[in-house]
Amino acid sequence: MLTGALNTTELLAELARFPDFDGHYQVNMDIIEPLKSIQTPTEIIVIIGTWCPDCHRDIPRFETILNAINNSNIHVKYFGVDKQKVDAHGLAAQYEFSRLPTYIVRQQDCEIGRIVERPELTLEEDLAKILS
Structure with a gap:
């Protein structure tokens, strides 16, 4: 179980050991197209548990989305x-959360939205909605 600040490489290596790991997600490119041109510095804080099945599924998908956005x-x-x-x-602990994964989207040191546990639609659609 990994805790504390995590880098993407160690995180994905840890999650790949679990059966619900989803490394073959197909990103909806039409949805993420506007995210490719975001000019405002944006920070996404993701709180995860490497023991959590939802994280096993969604974090690899999220990384696939980020790679496709390439911003x-x-x-x-x-x-x-x-x-x-x-x-x-x-x-x-500095971020109020109760369920995992929690994605906290921030711009200019202010929280502008969250995705908690499961997206309402898809990760990329919820992210696009927050950032539009």
Whole structure:
């Protein structure tokens, strides 16, 4: 179980060990097209549990979406938590959350939206809605 600040490489390697890992997601390119041209620096904080089946499925999809967007103005930080939803350094505690995964979208140091546990539509549609 990984906790604390996580990099994408170690996170995906850990998640790939689980049966619900989805490494073959097909991104809806029409939905993400506007996200490719976002000029405002955007930070997405993702709080995950490497033990969580929803995270096994959705984090690889999210990474596939980010790679398809390919926008250097969008930056992601991953924070892993244990089953009690804490990490040793309290990094995730500064963000109010109760379910995993939680995606917190921020621009200009302000939260502009969240995706909590499951997207309403799809990850890319919910992200596009938040960033439009």
